[in-house]
Amino acid sequence: MLALSHEAGFKTVTAISERRHEESAKEETKSPKEILHLEALILFSHNKKDEALKLLSKESLDYTPAWMQERPDNIQDFFDKMTIALLSSKPQKLAFLGLFDSLGIKDANQFLDEISKAGIEKDLAIKKQLLEVLKTYETHKLSENELISYKIFLWFLENEAASEKFCFHPFRINQLNGTLQNLMEAFTEFHKLEVLEDFENYLIKLKALPHQVQEAMDLMSYQKTLRIIPPTMVLIKSANIAIEMASPVEENIFYKTFAEALKRGKFQDSSTWIAKLEAILKEKVIPIFEELKSHCLDLVKDSDWNSGASSLPDGKEYYASRLRFHTTTSHSAEEIHALGESEVVKIHKELRELLAEEGFSDENKSVCELLQLFGKQKNFYFSNDSVGREKCLQKFQAILDRSRVFFEDYFDKKPSYPLEIRPVPKEKEEGAPGAYYYQPSLDGTRLGSFFANLRNMKEMPTYLMPTLTIHEGEPGHHFQLALQSEINLPLFRKIGEYTGYVEGWALYTEKLAYEEGFFEINADKIGHLTDELLRAARLVVDTGIHHYKWTRDKAIDYLSFATGYELSASVTEVDRYFVLPGQACAYKIGQLKIMELREKAKKELGSHFDIREFHNAVLELGAAPLEILEEVIHDYISKIKKRKLSLV
Template structure:
């Protein structure tokens, strides 16, 4: 069990030692009230987690819950609204609990669960439910991932997988129905930002079912009978392939003509209110889009000055000349996909050896480094991370894009790898899953914390010997500038009416990213409003809290313990993180 902060545990302990209450006095009544409140709260947490598993059957199965077997997530609008009504009922039960009778830890859990449920309910007040896909995520891609991650170790695993195959056509039809309603409500994505999206479904429209990704988990598996294989072939041929064909026809003939013509959601009915909500939700702050935009401009100016200094160290009088040199010199780009993955692996191993200098607590779960599947690689970002399986049967994965190598410079790879693997996403997410926390906290979280930590982790490389050339340091700064520009272009498009090209031009002018990467990134921001705001806002808060701790603790500041404290409660809203670190500072002052 990992030790975590309890904000006022010492105060409570002193109070408990101060007097011995009579078993029949007022304290006994308080104890009974606390016990009732705690039981009621545990009941709500249990029911909320049961709802989460009902909505995420694959996670449920990984955790050993029989209810998850053979099922897929429900993408229908009926299922969506049932989930919202269930959350309203949970919210009412939470509101009825006397939080003064809970322990400190329970009060924190109550606060976080209330925030999560309230956020889900508030989301339902906006039409974002119709934006079902982005440049690299979509329900039909999630179905393909079910196949790619299937582990058929037991007979019941085979049965569960085949049942899921049977359910896939119905899921696809419910997705189409939800998107159709989105069209009727005037809520669609812009097709300009979804160039190449057709590949994501056409790759699954195959003549031979045995070549389908959905058949591959059965290949070479001795637990799979001939009848099982025949069943899968029939389902793929008569169910799944036609379902993907229906989706393709719908997308090309119905959705595409209805695509919105603007980059931002501000032009859509209720779009401004939706985006303001997204800005609050993803940053876990009350900042407005205008405030975030100004922070972005300020950060862009600061980072640009640092980039100019690094360009001078490399022998260039002009920043633009150094950027052009980096963009166009073949020496900075991998020749093969294998080279890119290999260099990322080397960087990761080097950082693995430095982790003890940054933390005292490390997760047990390892991670892999793999190429992004080709069905999504060309239309998605340069890398991303997926966490370990809940049951420990699959490591975390740092997925790296190995397409269009001429646009993926090696000098950026140190920052990218530290963000996605360690000390970034893998360290934080794998550690969170091993904490002694309620499951809604171990397997959930807040984007501003998670992505803020990822960006902060890039900077940590400076403290353990990375970025030792002007090129790699410029790569780090370029990545930081990339996240600062996100604040500007995301708010610019969705709140200020910027065009897609204006966003691309702003990033071309201010980052060292290749044009291909910039286009992919801008398209991501267009299709995923607000998410890109989380990185820089979260990182700035972590850096602010570290500066406060260093100033107040002086020589007693230990960066390893600070990092342990930041991560010790899982992913939390930034306001909660500030309270945690303030308490940690006071605890260390008193020690």
């Protein structure tokens, strides 16, 4: 087997294992047809659809591109090929990106990801060997844009290599964003059901579902031998989701998705398709989810309600690596904890002043108590029924429409992809956050989607809705991520997901809205500060759980005290932090960094500072580690200074 090095040649699309025997490597080699499909995908991602379609017209059995055997001299080609290497074993990610459908490659949507122990090890081996190749390029020969791409990819690969010892620490089965949620999305959100071939592929993929669930259970069993067991509430909530996914056939989410699409298509012989679906659900899908439910509940006896990252093997080091991964900074847990405490105090002071203006000024009451009193006003809530939920969605749309007009002069680059506002699917409500966003497919056939969790309308007061719309919609997530997918970047940067940047940007736009007067009434300003308070409190709670070994109850109590959140909302938040160590810290860290860079640009550029140019510099980079964003903004400031001098 060829090593991925400059001397030995270049063979990325073969799924290179961790130096296994040659016969194992041979089994993992991509077929010429698969290679051709992936090559076409790269062309399409560069807006070269005609070239991609022309390539697909070739006789695929004879297709062997030159880059299979040699290292590209052009680093842009390397970026494309390494992206293929990383995506070729992730059919669910490819379906999410929405590239193959646009090229008429239907059979690519028959498969699910490999999530086994061997698959995780193989993926890590590919990344380590890609790192070897990347380091062979001479950076002084790269263009400015190539160097930025190099630094981003280097950061990613070095971080992955440094975290190798923790590759089995994450909980793949959880209530928030693991295998269960990914499977649900693979079948209900990201699998088009338009022509008969789509339905056939759906059934083929559904037959493969039990294998992936079994891989997840096998992985959980292996993790148990390493003393890595999810917290008790994670297991219980995951078991509840498995019960939902094992619903009787006609109530099952997979059945409803398939049957409703089949009915819309008005296909002949639909009863035959339904019979096939029912058989797969009864014989394969429902039994495996029932088994998963039992597997989760069996682990409960060995679990603990309070097991944060520090309770895992090498736990504090693991948590430090997750903070590094999510915040993309070198801040320690102690620094982040202290920052959170100071931010909470600052925001409490601002809130107390605004609450006093609204008649809530009892000095004997904490900010938490005042927020709870403020939040009990009935006029802030829609009815907890279908009528109330529909009115809520309409209000979100009205806020979005107003934001587009309000921010017109703050940005001169805007995404062309539209945004839709949807309720979180019933099957996902229990473990889902208050809202989340899905970016559009790269081909534009799937819209950007802002999902609002309407499980309990008491958790969606109207004064929180403007900030939520800014964060998830425009100019927050949709604005940034949709634009990122449209601008001319290598594919790996189009799909980059650096939490500190992505969530930091969304939180920055909330603050921008607050500073510039988008929130017109005190209630909406209080709503904004309440959300910002949550992000500050997260710094304290996340580090409290995972570094200082707080109990779940202590974390819930602190979050409720700091934010005024109802108990149910605090429980959902805290249980999320147990699943994703460090992730919740990225929001505030990213926001503060972007604001720091904006103030630096304002100070150094004076009257030559243009908010639109600053936003261009941030957005045109696309998602990246914050330390690289800082370099880019420093370069932007230098260029504006030079331009200013040239005009003197």
